[in-house]
Amino acid sequence: METLWYCLVAAMITLYVVFDGFDLGAGIIHLYAARTDRERREVLRSIGPVWDGNEVWLLAAGGTLYFAFPALYAASFSGFYLPLMIVLWLLMLRGISIEFRGHIDSPVWKPAWDAAFCVSSALVAVFFGAALGNVVRGVPLDAAGHFFEPLWTDFRLGPESGILDWYTLLVGLAAFFTLAEHGALWVTLKTTGALQKRARWVSLTAWWGVAALTAIITFFTFRIQPQVLARLAEHPWGHVFPALALAGLFAMRWFSFGRDAELRAFLASCAFIAGMLASAAFGIYPYVLPASTDPARALTVHNAAASPYGLKVGLAWWIPGMILAGGYFAYVYRHFRGKVRLQDEGY
Numbered sequence: 001m002e003t004l005w006y007c008l009v010a011a012m013i014t015l016y017v018v019f020d021g022f023d024l025g026a027g028i029i030h031l032y033a034a035r036t037d038r039e040r041r042e043v044l045r046s047i048g049p050v051w052d053g054n055e056v057w058l059l060a061a062g063g064t065l066y067f068a069f070p071a072l073y074a075a076s077f078s079g080f081y082l083p084l085m086i087v088l089w090l091l092m093l094r095g096i097s098i099e100f101r102g103h104i105d106s107p108v109w110k111p112a113w114d115a116a117f118c119v120s121s122a123l124v125a126v127f128f129g130a131a132l133g134n135v136v137r138g139v140p141l142d143a144a145g146h147f148f149e150p151l152w153t154d155f156r157l158g159p160e161s162g163i164l165d166w167y168t169l170l171v172g173l174a175a176f177f178t179l180a181e182h183g184a185l186w187v188t189l190k191t192t193g194a195l196q197k198r199a200r201w202v203s204l205t206a207w208w209g210v211a212a213l214t215a216i217i218t219f220f221t222f223r224i225q226p227q228v229l230a231r232l233a234e235h236p237w238g239h240v241f242p243a244l245a246l247a248g249l250f251a252m253r254w255f256s257f258g259r260d261a262e263l264r265a266f267l268a269s270c271a272f273i274a275g276m277l278a279s280a281a282f283g284i285y286p287y288v289l290p291a292s293t294d295p296a297r298a299l300t301v302h303n304a305a306a307s308p309y310g311l312k313v314g315l316a317w318w319i320p321g322m323i324l325a326g327g328y329f330a331y332v333y334r335h336f337r338g339k340v341r342l343q344d345e346g347y
Contacts (some may be wrong), residue, residue, distance in 0.1 A: 080131065129174060
């Protein structure tokens with residue numbers, strides 16, 4: 001049962017990154033791909049009906065984490081308190097930027113909110129990537145299962161490392177390029193004309209950064225976290241996850257050159273993100289939070305989980321809740337499918 005809930009939490013985090021990742025990416029490329037006020041309204045219109053709903057998966061993942069692995073929730077939300085507060089403020093700034101931009105027609109007001117939207121989206125991507133890097137690398141857990149890390153120290157790995165070091169910054173940079181690529185493919189899918197051409201160019205350019213950083217962080221992950229290689233050696237079937245990521249990576253490039261293949265390119269990006277996150281989840285299992293000090297202090301799916309009875313009862317409530325959420329998302333995305341139009345009401 002603990003393993004099942006581990007998979008469910010990983011799946012919801014993956015859904016969040018896939019769905020909210022493209023509107024974060026749209027924010028990252030917002031200032032470059034969209035040159036005029038009309039084009040920037042098109043970018044906002046492409047994510048307008050779904051961006052706030054996409055963040056439901058983050059709340060669902062956090063709630064499930066709290067329920068299924070309370071020890072992990074307590075350790076991570078206290079140890080990562082400062083970066084979590086930074087991310088919270090950045091997420092609020094993104095929402096305010098989207099909603100407030102059109103309230104005043106001013107040559108200063110709109111560009112200021114456009115810049116805030118772009119910068120906050122980029123920083124959220126980097127911080128989420130750094131958070132993943134911390135989970136893979138491990139944190140300095142004590143005997144009670146608690147830890148504290150400053151935001152940064154000397155940017156080197158070791159017992160005195162901070163939340164930001166050279167490895168976690170590499171993962172954060174990879175997340176930045178991945179979501180920029182993801183968002184550019186979404187804007188390419190939803191728009192036409194010059195905006196679509198620039199978004200496609202951004203996706204083709206960002207792909208090289210995604211490919212290079214994927215190779216770099218994979219190499220260093222094998223050296224920094226030996227659990228990943230051990231898991232792959234013990235369970236060779238787990239190679240299906242990095243294979244999915246690799247297939248998605250090259251399919252993105254292939255379909256980006258194809259005529260009327262925008263949807264397939266975007267779905268390939270979804271597959272790449274899902275494959276990378278599934279590879280990370282598979283690689284560190286049974287750990288949910290590795291310890292960089294003493295491996296015996298790590299939080300695992302067994303010592304961090306709630307009681308078996310609670311997990312069984314929770315599953316009975318989780319399933320219908322996720323069916324309702326999935327139905328809502330299917331309706332929204334089907335209703336707003338196709339290219340954006342500025343004739344409708346909205347941004």
